[in-house]
Amino acid sequence: MSTPTATFKTLDDLESDQRVLVRLDLNSPIEDGEPQDNRRFERHAETVRELADAGHRVVLLAHQGRPGRDDFVSLAGHADILASHVGRDVGFVADTYGDDAIDAIGALEPGEILLLENTRMCDDELPEEDPEVKAETEFVQSLALHFDAYVNDAYSAAHRSHASLVGFPQVLPAYAGRVMQTEYEANTAIAEKEFDGQVTMAVGGTKATDVIDVMNNLGDKVDDFLLGGIAGELFLRAAGHPVGFDLDPEQDLYDTQWEQNHELVEEMLAERGEQITLATDLAYEAEGERAEIDVDEIEEKDVSFLDVGTDTAEGYADVVRDSEAVFVKGALGVFEDERFSVGTVTVLEAIAETDCFSVVGGGDTSRAIGMYGMDEADFDHVSIAGGAYIRALTGQPLAGVEALKEQ
Structure with a gap:
């Protein structure tokens, strides 16, 4: 298989002894006002450490939450967490481009690291505008x-x-x-690499439109789409099964999506039915335990389905084992509850055991790897991106990537 060609400069092209401004994504869960450690700190520490070890003066930008939300807090706590991963002190200044920030930047020695305050505390940061407009802001x-x-x-x-x-x-x-470099290369691999054998994508999650967009964009690259999650249940409804609607009128997981997208889902089944594999059984809760039912035996939906069934999971795993490349977008069930982790975990374990090219991403799906004792090293790439990963799979440009390409 071929490798995607570089489309932007990387750290390999950076000259020595630079004063470098580095944008990270340290957005984290906040508990009792404090940021919680997560995989983003560990991943970004690699870039920060490399720059500091090379003797650059390293100044970091990052965001946390949005104005008006409970998780919109200072980055003071983030500096300590990042330092523990980098293995060097990370200074912090509660300013972004005012006098305090400029003084702290000017005082940096080679190899030192400084984190500036939450970028979203700057009025210039948040509005979605053209790069040329953003370049003229006082912040920049x-x-x-x-x-x-x-x-x-x-x-x-x-x-x-x-x-x-x-x-x-x-x-x-x-x-x-x-x-940025590894995420871009891995997440665009499905579109840019050439694979001799079968290419499989396990597609779950909550949005049917994401699944449709992925199929439209990658239908010529993927041999088999294995469906699960809320999106998979909506496809089952389109195939004529009495599932894929809300039991609780206040829930609104299925009905609005169906009203807005059922024609598209039906068209996709008609056009790409041979590439789409739907669940043959589903799991639900009964008296506090996991129970399963064959899809063909469902006469009416009277329970919430929380995972694909065991037979479906094992069938999906068999497909994975015969594949040269496997991509995962979204969970096949509510894996956070161990009872309903079977679909997601069975597929991930099959990928880990198989000598295939593999990329796992989409929202929180990658969390299942650590949660259920799997090793990230058994996958070619585990993405920390959610929305950006989906956009990459659906062929939409990423503004931050495009800005780098224009250099």
Whole structure:
């Protein structure tokens, strides 16, 4: 199989002794006002450590939450978590481009690291606008004067056209960090690599439109789509089974999606039916335990289905074992509840045991790997991106990536 050609400069192209502004994505769960450690810190630490070890002066930008939400907090706690992963001190200043920030940046010695305050506390950051507009903001113009280069490592935020993501590449030499580089190459591999054998995609999650867009964009590359989750149940409804609707009128997981998209789902089944594999059994809760029923035996939906059934999971695993490449987008069930983790975990374990090229991503799906004792090293790539991963699979451009490509 061929490898995607580089479309932007990376850290390998960065000159020595630079004052570098680096955009990370450290957005994290907040509990009692404090950020919680997660895989993003570990991944971004690789880029930060490499730059610091090379003797660059490293200044970091990141965001947390959105204005008005409970998780919109300072990045002071993030600095300590990142430092534990980098293995070096990470300074923090509660300012982004004011005098305090500029003074702290000017005081940096080679190899030192400084994290600036939450970018979304800047009025210039959040509106989605063209890169040329963002480049003219006071935020970008003021801060860029103090740097030699800009590095974007925030692939998981790259679908946003925010100042810290698209403005700086307009005014500074720009490079991709290691997370940006590896995420881009892995997540575009399905479209850009050539595979001799079967290419399989396990597709779950909550949105039928995501599944339809993926199929439209990658239908000529993927031999078999294995469906699960809410989206999979909607496809079962389109195939004539009495499932895929809400039992609770306040729930609204299925009915609105069906009303808006049923024609598209039906068309997709008609056009690509030979490529689409639907669940043959589904799992639900009965008296606190996991119970299963064959899809063909369902006469009416009177329970909530929370996972594909065991037979379906094992059938999907058999397909995986015969594949040269497997991509995962979204969970096949509510894997956070161990009773309904069978579909997601069985497929992931089959991928881990198989010598195939594999990429796992989409929302929180990748969390199942650590949650159920699997080793990330058994997968070619485990994405930390959600929205950006979906956009990559559906062929939509990522504003942050495009800004790097224009260098």
